[in-house]
Amino acid sequence: MRQEWQALVDNHTFDIVAKGNTVHTPTTDRTVEEPIGCKWVYKRKINPDGSTRYKARVVIKGYEQKEGIDYDETYAPVFKMATFRLILALAAQYGWDVDHMDVVTAFLNPKIDRDNIYMEMPLGIDWLVSDGSASNRNASNGSASDGSVLILRKALYGLKQAPRLWYEDIDGYWKFLGFRQSAEDPNLYLQQGVLLVLYVDDLLIAHNGEEGHRIKQLLQKKYKMCDLGAAKRFLGIEIEKTKDGGFSIGQRGYINTIIRRF
Amino acid sequence: MDAKPAKSPLDPQTDLANTVCEDKPANHKEYLSMIGSLMYAALGSRPDIVYSVTALSRYNIQPLEMHTTAAKRVLRYLKTTSDFRIHYRRLPLSSHDTNISIVGYTDSDWAGNLTTRKSVGGCLFGLATNGSDGPVMSGLVHWQAKSQSVVALSTLEAEYIAASHATRESLWLKRMLKEAADGMGVMACNRAVPIGCDNQGAIKLIASGVVR
Numbered sequence: 001m002r003q004e005w006q007a008l009v010d011n012h013t014f015d016i017v018a019k020g021n022t023v024h025t026p027t028t029d030r031t032v033e034e035p036i037g038c039k040w041v042y043k044r045k046i047n048p049d050g051s052t053r054y055k056a057r058v059v060i061k062g063y064e065q066k067e068g069i070d071y072d073e074t075y076a077p078v079f080k081m082a083t084f085r086l087i088l089a090l091a092a093q094y095g096w097d098v099d100h101m102d103v104v105t106a107f108l109n110p111k112i113d114r115d116n117i118y119m120e121m122p123l124g125i126d127w128l129v130s131d132g133s134a135s136n137r138n139a140s141n142g143s144a145s146d147g148s149v150l151i152l153r154k155a156l157y158g159l160k161q162a163p164r165l166w167y168e169d170i171d172g173y174w175k176f177l178g179f180r181q182s183a184e185d186p187n188l189y190l191q192q193g194v195l196l197v198l199y200v201d202d203l204l205i206a207h208n209g210e211e212g213h214r215i216k217q218l219l220q221k222k223y224k225m226c227d228l229g230a231a232k233r234f235l236g237i238e239i240e241k242t243k244d245g246g247f248s249i250g251q252r253g254y255i256n257t258i259i260r261r262f
Numbered sequence: 263m264d265a266k267p268a269k270s271p272l273d274p275q276t277d278l279a280n281t282v283c284e285d286k287p288a289n290h291k292e293y294l295s296m297i298g299s300l301m302y303a304a305l306g307s308r309p310d311i312v313y314s315v316t317a318l319s320r321y322n323i324q325p326l327e328m329h330t331t332a333a334k335r336v337l338r339y340l341k342t343t344s345d346f347r348i349h350y351r352r353l354p355l356s357s358h359d360t361n362i363s364i365v366g367y368t369d370s371d372w373a374g375n376l377t378t379r380k381s382v383g384g385c386l387f388g389l390a391t392n393g394s395d396g397p398v399m400s401g402l403v404h405w406q407a408k409s410q411s412v413v414a415l416s417t418l419e420a421e422y423i424a425a426s427h428a429t430r431e432s433l434w435l436k437r438m439l440k441e442a443a444d445g446m447g448v449m450a451c452n453r454a455v456p457i458g459c460d461n462q463g464a465i466k467l468i469a470s471g472v473v474r
Contacts, residue, residue, distance in 0.1 A: 183437070193447065250344075250347035254306070
């Protein structure tokens with residue numbers, strides 16, 4: 001929890017506003033007096049080495065948002081499975097590498113598209129802060145008990161427009177790097193020697209060497225990324241390199257999960 | 263699920279559309295969640311269950327117990343075949359063909375739905391190259407099964423509709439292949455996508471150019 005809170009503070013996701021200290025925002029009727037709720041979501045994750053790790057994340061209650069006030073556009077395209085498979089088939093044919101990267105806390109990256117989203121102070125912040133070790137430059141003079149609320153500066157998980165904002169953010173970066181967006185699938189980006197498939201915060205990069213590594217480095221400069229090396233699992237689909245230099249895909253893990261469920 | 267193995271996804275004896283039988287309604291939530299889970303497998307790497315899952319998803323509004331039973335059979339089939347994989351290999355380029363391109367096949371069940379008499383058309387596509395005896399194909403890239411909106415009066419009509427649908431899908435794939443290949447600086451063939459069809463009447467009709 002402390003890690004998550006610190007990450008949000010470091011990321012400048014929000015500023016603290018004392019309650020009653022109304023900021024004049026002519027475009028809205030939402031005020032500091034009625035902030036959107038938020039809550040902690042806890043997850044248990046199993047690391048590839050079998051150990052477990054616990055994660056905490058602050059999410060905003062997106063369902064309390066009002067259209068036209070708190071958000072407008074929420075559409076974000078998702079890619080077609082056929083694109084993913086076509087790229088694997090081509091990679092098998094031409095011997096390209098297919099690498100997988102993921103963006104750490106993707107939705108926290110984009111700046112928010114308006115300045116009137118207020119959120120409640122997450123529960124337990126007093127305790128986290130008073131415990132001392134979470135150095136809180138930003139939140140030191142605000143706490144839940146004195147009625148402070150947060151004004152969001154960057155997107156947060158749960159926010160209705162978060163996927164859209166993230167998509168616009170990364171789409172802009174691809175274009176800045178000289179990628180061309182495919183006309184057939186908006187989540188496929190092309191550049192000489194590199195094909196890139198984007199699924200929210202997962203990236204599949206097919207490349208024939210040098211150029212791919214350069215793009216990876218550029219990406220890591222802009223976002224906090226995790227380079228997972230050769231793709232082994234993408235959207236629950238297992239990818240294996242075959243002896244003849246091709247690829248095979250299957251869903252054994254997924255099938256076992258759904259069999260256990262029913 | 264401690265399940266008996268199943269060798270096929272659907273039992274050909276079961277008439278899913280038989281709504282006059284006295285069957286209890288299924289647990290709706292469980293049914294929808296089962297179909298959703300199966301659908302993801304069907305879309306991901308299991309073209310072999312696409313027909314069954316599409317057929318079952320037609321009862322999403324008012325599922326009966328027999329539909330749950332049928333969906334569970336698809337799960338048992340998946341359990342038996344969970345190791346099935348799609349394999350993308352390197353196709354041999356030869357003097358017959360120095361290019362790769364896309365090849366497709368289509369088929370339909372004529373009036374597979376006994377109540378509405380509607381047919382289901384399907385198509386599948388993969389990368390291929392021409393060998394000495396016809397196309398040599400790599401793993402499947404795209405597939406679909408779709409209930410046809412018009413009632414076909416003959417196998418010819420059903421196959422024609424399926425082939426027409428497949429043609430539209432093939433155009434999309436062809437453009438996509440061209441785009442990707444150009445970007446990576448490799449040769450891909452921009453030729454027309456051959457689509458295999460097993461109905462002589464439909465083939466003649468398409469070739470005749472009378473109806474387009």
